[in-house]
Amino acid sequence: MGVLYFFVYLMIMANVYGILSLSLNFQAGVGGMSNFGHVAFFCIGAYTSTLLVMLCHVHFLVGILGAFIASGLFAFLISIPTRRLKADYWAITTLGAGEIVRLFFLNESWISTGHYSGGPFGIRGIPRPWESIIPGNIYPFFYLFLTLLFLGLTYFILQRLINGPFGRVLKAIREDDDLPLSLGKNIHEFRVKTMVIGGAFAGIAGGLLVHYTTYVDPFFFMPMETFIVWAMIMVGGIGNNRGALIGTLIIQLLYYSTRFLKDYLPIEAQLLASLRMISIGILIVVVMLFLQEGLVKEKKRLY
């Protein structure tokens, strides 16, 4: 039975990261905005939902809605400078903004739920939704279903936007500002909307993660998480939602399967851990070299 539980856990995490990579793909892959601070939305979503549920005693779904709104608002803030900054400058600015958010939750330890909570103490005892009415042994399955539901919702909404006129404008903006401008498209507004939508969904992912782990602290949101999500969408195929999901699965599986593989290798744990990370790094490079558009190419809209 353990195997099944492990598989369920793996899929829950894949769903959470799937939402993250869908939202980043929407911003970066379709909208062409090189956002390297995606983890900030993840973080804000996680904390907002936690604090709403634990301090205001609202329902889990309200918490998630709060996460959605709060990360969306932050995304609005972070997208304002896009009007002025060039892509590379903006990319590093977002990287910085992500760190500022993490440092905020690390240093402002009054944001807490009691004694020994907040800041580096983290916040413990985050309630799991509907835990009281669902038996413990099937709870993981329920949560899998819940995350899948949110993943599906994210996929549906983003896919609809990408396939419609909105996505068309985004794909034009991705390559060049002048053409859409000359056709009367307010590109700044489109960029802000894209960031807000992507950020808001990333916030949902944050909420879903911490309501499962029942614990959150700022170290969940180091810059490395953003890089991993980037690797996911690049490997899967940037600009394509299915690609983003497949990339998520592949990077996740790479992380997990190397753990199992190593049980059969007679190498010292220390070296093995290094080799494991090296192979993850090399795989990213190889995919970028030989499959520049990722495993799944961007889908052509046919009429």
Next chain:
Amino acid sequence: MKQTNFFGLVLFFASLVIISLFVASGAIQAKEPVKIGAIIPITGTSEVEGQDMSRGLQIALDEINTAGGVLGRSLEVIVEDTETRPKSGLDAVHKLIDINKVPVILGGYFSSVSLPTGNYSNSQGVVQLTWSTSPALRKVGPFFFGICGTDELMAANTVKFAIEDARAKRFGIIVDNSAYGLGVLEFSKREIKKAGGEIVAEVKYEREKADYRPELQRVFAQKPEVVVGTLIGKDARTIFKQAYELGLKPQSGWYLSWISLATAPSIPETVEGVKGLIGRLKGKAANRFNEMYQEKYGAPPQTVWGHYIYDAVWLTALAINFANSPEPKAIKDALFKVAPVYRGVSGGGDKTFNADGMQKYEVYQRMVCKNGKLVIYQK
């Protein structure tokens, strides 16, 4: 055509996982040695500490298995890397518990890793021994044990030490910006205020930076008589080195909680005369460990975390033998019995647990650093 491609890929990878999972779980059925798990930050922010942990683990394991192992079988540890990332730590613990079905997990150096992993292992009734230092660990549950002091009372006692020893009135505080550090900060401040002292600087430093000169300047700007707090690992090394180079020294000296965390990794000249507290001293095992480490790896340990995992492995082995069973429940009960009689190498050597499964101290030992070694402080 696009459709088939997509589903083909999904199917391919799904089957890959399922096959690998079954292969893995099947292989585990053949049980020869007693297997336990360990989660160690081998890569990532805490990798320096992680290296000592891996080595301390190996030393203990060799000792135990040459001494006959546990339950007449050999002891084996499945080591997983946490990458110092909470999510990877969770992945590792899920694998150890769900697939490898270990009764005991050692580790979680960082409270971001040990808290969520502890929640899971505790809910699954698997024993976890951690050397993470957050005071928040106490509430995790009955299967969760801490073998490194999370007792902030030590912070209060450190302040007392400074007051009695140096008649200090003006305090600077420097702590690691972690859960443990904040606990120390809070208790130190409380104690200083109680004694009518003045806090002239209060500094939290961020881990893994190459430059702590701005922080040091802040601490010493108002010329504190003593500096209390806690410094950890390779950052302690940098801080002491840069303080030495800048000629910054409190008039009446440093007084640190858990002094060994700070002095062990540091360059001896830079920590000469630093004073502080450790838990109750019990034997001289720490030196024995250092010798074994030096002999095996040709250099002394750089942090104290090898000591802690060494104790964790030994406590587990003793508990398994005492319980005469590799069942988590029995091990959990046995841990309370074997800890008081065990002479450890970490902290002061006393590893007794209180009812929460955390470390229990009745006495704190005042120590001072002389020629790179900690010796008992006598005025």
Next chain:
Amino acid sequence: MLVVEDVHKSFGAIKALDGVSLSVEQGTIAGLIGPNGSGKTTLFNIISGFYEKDAGNIRLNGKSIDGLDPFRIARMGLVRTFQVAKAPAKLTILENLLLAAKNQMGEKVLDNFLKPREIFRKEKENLNKALDIAEIIKLKRFKNEYAGNLSGGQKKLLSLGRVLMANPDIFLLDEPTAGVNPVLTLELVDVIVDIRKNLNKTFLIIEHDMNVIWHLCDLVNVLVAGSNLTKGRPEEIQKDERVLEAYLSGSKST
């Protein structure tokens, strides 16, 4: 319709435009010619809001459009093409055309979920129109091809198609027929004439192919070194020796 008065623009020490004025009447086709570097494209960029001018006035339908963002000017009914044709490589020909349609409800996020039916209907309408235009610019058989795979001339056609799709009141076309084969060029000239005749639209065209200019334009403006040289009916300009001279000296200096 469009009035440009005494526009100045310099880039650093270089004066690109030094007091240019012109006006285009409703329902006419105006030409803008001049040797390379005479400031034609700069003027287009200023009119359409891509560059800020240093001084001068520009009015569209009597309203000043000074300092407006390019997209606002486009929404007021002035759409331009670019000298180097732009075509988002990862959009198909049809998508490129659809992109240009005005007032698309589907570009509003919420409407996508609140009024999906209407959007579907509107898309269908636009799609039919786009197919017609693809036919006109002879790119229908490539309708599902990525625009990135087109040749330079085909991209020119595509930009013309996009402006047709956008259907503004005034078209600013920057060398619409450069790189397009001569037979097709003639057809396009007819298309433009038709549009003007049937829909009473206005055009301002930069063109190097003088045949096109003589065929199309009601009025030709000549720019030299950033200022107006002259303007007049095509046959007048054709005879004007100063124009020829300017072209000759212009080509010498470049």
Next chain:
Amino acid sequence: MLFQQIVINALIRASELGLLAIGLTVTYDILKFANFAHVEFACIGAFLAYTMNVTLGMNIILAGLVAILVVGVLSIFIDRLVFIRLRGASSIALMVTSLGLGIALRNGVRAIWGARIKGYAIGLQNPVELIGVRITPVQIFIILTSVISMVIIHLILKRTKLGKAMRATSANPALAQACGIHTERIVRWVWFMGASLAALGGIMIGLDTHLTPRMGFSVMIPVFAISILGGLGNPYGAMVGALILGLTENIGLYTDLGKILTLNGLIGNLTGLYIPTGYKLAISFIIMIVVLLWRPSGIMGKRER
């Protein structure tokens, strides 16, 4: 604590990070992407110098020079192996590739040298006192080396044919090629320069503190902040950016905001209002964002439109 001391501390920090940032910015100028693997060259350089210095017993300066050359050559090798296939790819693709490369290199260093803290065989440095400032001989060496390297970079860029060719390639690669500049050769030189500057910076950090496999990664974000603070592609901007970062970190944490707000006690009485030290990293970012809002291409960046 004297003000001079703070300035010197800032200077030491700026010298170390400045070298890394100049390397990053020089490669950006030609290759047009932010190389996330750049800081790993610093780490590799520092460890190579360690092997030669400690294991093989070479003099540290000689060891450093050899390490710098080796890293320079290594970077060209990596370019031939990886990046040459991605010429003309989008900058996002290049960034992500460099991200993967960085992970591989960083863990490669750990696989080879292990995770333990290491130091060069220079012993513990005793500081000397100059005009009331305490500074160790090694730190003087660090500042001097970095100033000298900056002068050399300046001379290369302004006085040599290579420098001119580099500037031409940066401005317009196609035109440069048409004018007979062998752009691929320029690219190789740029990799060599950028990586060896990084290696030099890494060795300086190693001399000042210690070596770990994450020594590069842990300064990555400040180095990026410096480069865009000064303006990507502009080495002088990187120098200025490094100085600004060093000074703001040191002065920012040391300044009593209370005194400034009350004009040194003129209005009200408010002292001891300091920026919390936990926000040290954030200071550089906030400065960076403020600067970018004021000048979108950095302090000395190329202005566009």
